[in-house]
């Protein structure tokens with residue numbers, strides 16, 4: 367395959383890219399910049415430079431002919447989005463992108479990949495449920511007593527056996543309880559909340575219909591990135607196939623009018639990114655009165671200081687039922703303890719906490735390797751590894767959007783077929799990039815943290831951390847793009863002694879807990895880098911972090927959490 371998707375980075379704007387400035391990356395800026403989902407914010411005000419960047423030249427398939435949006439504006443708060451956001455004619459160019467409609471044919475709707483050789487090993491993972499009066503786990507789909515249509519859809523999706531998080535979460539949700547669930551990446555958390563919610567809706571009936579002027583969905587699912595929210599929507603659409611439940615997705619970077627048109631056609635399950643959701647609420651295009659189920663996927667991310675304020679605004683929006691009157695469900699693979707405490711504000715006091723294996727632990731089906739590679743040797747090493755890998759699908763994570771462009775360009779020049787995804791690309795380009803990667807047209811995807819969480823892409827065999835992320839939780843999510851659903855995968859991380867030492871200790875712990883080899887040099891750095899309160903190796907401690915209501919104060923696998931860790935350079939850690 368020839369080189370594709372060259373994204374040149376030598377425009378004056380990109381060399382001045384403010385988001386590479388560390389002080390702008392953590393939501394502390396004096397300007398009140400809020401480091402929210404650039405997905406949501408960046409295209410609204412036209413960027414720091416007042417307008418979108420000019421089109422960048424490219425080669426290959428020509429999909430770079432789109433102009434790229436500016437970057438600085440992505441720090442704007444949701445309020446300014448809602449007030450003067452995409453829909454505003456006065457601020458920045460209008461977003462006109464209308465995503466292609468989802469597939470209509472049954473084969474595409476139910477297309478799925480095979481579970482891997484380690485799927486059955488899920489059964490050996492320890493599960494802890496805390497909180498009072500938890501209903502017993504179920505062992506089979508039949509025990510869930512779902513309606514025939516749902517059972518048919520489950521079968522068509524290729525699900526024959528429940529994963530642990532499903533065994534425990536489904537009866538809890540069916541019993542009407544609030545839930546915080548933590549389970550390893552790729553272990554089926556999406557179906558764990560979708561199936562029981564759909565079962566409730568089928569049982570209780572739905573009120574929203576296309577004939578109503580104001581759409582009032584019964585279920586609201588929020589997630590941090592556009593691609594993830596779209597993926598959840600496709601899952602909701604799959605499981606609700608043949609029912610009268612209608613799922614809708616709305617996200618930034620697309621035409622606002624398109625989002626509204628989707629909603630007015632009827633909306634029972636609304637999947638949304640926070641910025642677009644607040645826009646639509648602000649425009650009174652949906653009512654929240656009927657919300658019975660509120661789901662925060664990647665909940666720790668949704669509650670951290672990037673999205674947390676928006677989520678608080680969401681639950682205090684006019685019409686939103688109080689936590690006593692709705693069912694609130696939170697899912698993630700990582701759940702720092704201080705975020706768990708914040709979550710209490712959203713949940714009934716008797717919520718249940720399900721921990722499948724180690725909270726924040728890495729998936730054991732991913733073989734993890736950490737290499738000591740200095741900044742200036744990284745490119746050479748990357749090419750060497752990619753040449754060995756051949757055409758196997760690989761995600762390469764870097765720390766900044768600018769670097770994503772740069773590395774993608776570099777790999778294309780090296781004749782390695784590469785595409786890229788990050789928050790400065792137009793939504794159309796992002797979707798094209800993901801599509802090219804999914805179908806194998808471009809086996810290498812260079813990504814920022816925007817692609818770290820939730821994305822479920824078949825056959826990703828390798829994850830390479832060209833740059834390590836600033837937090838260990840982010841590391842766990844990134845490497846979780848491979849080794850999904852019982853399949854095996856490999857993760858290789860470049861550890862730079864100049865910048866990554868703060869990660870040594872939590873990294874050793876994550877490796878140890880996942881029964882991976884720990885390089886002696888890494889252990890040495892870990893021991894010499896003191897982190898107050900870090901409990902060191904806890905191989906024997908299966909639940910290093912648990913339900914915070916138990917009053918334990920041990921750190922989770924992270925040692926750091928996303929809200930407290932130093933975040934020196936990761937310009938999309940808040941995406």
Ligand SMILES: Nc1ncnc2c1ncn2[C@@H]1O[C@H](COP(=O)(O)OP(=O)(O)OP(=O)(O)O)[C@@H](O)[C@H]1O
Pocket residue numbers: 478479481524525526527528529532549550551552553554555556557698699819820821822846850851
């Ligand atoms: N019981 C099951 N049987 C077979 N496949 C399943 C089952 N449950 C989920 N899957 C499949 O496993 C894959 C991973 O599921 P999902 O994306 O929900 O994982 P996740 O736990 O949410 O991961 P992440 O933490 O990365 O968001 C999906 O392709 C999904 O369709």
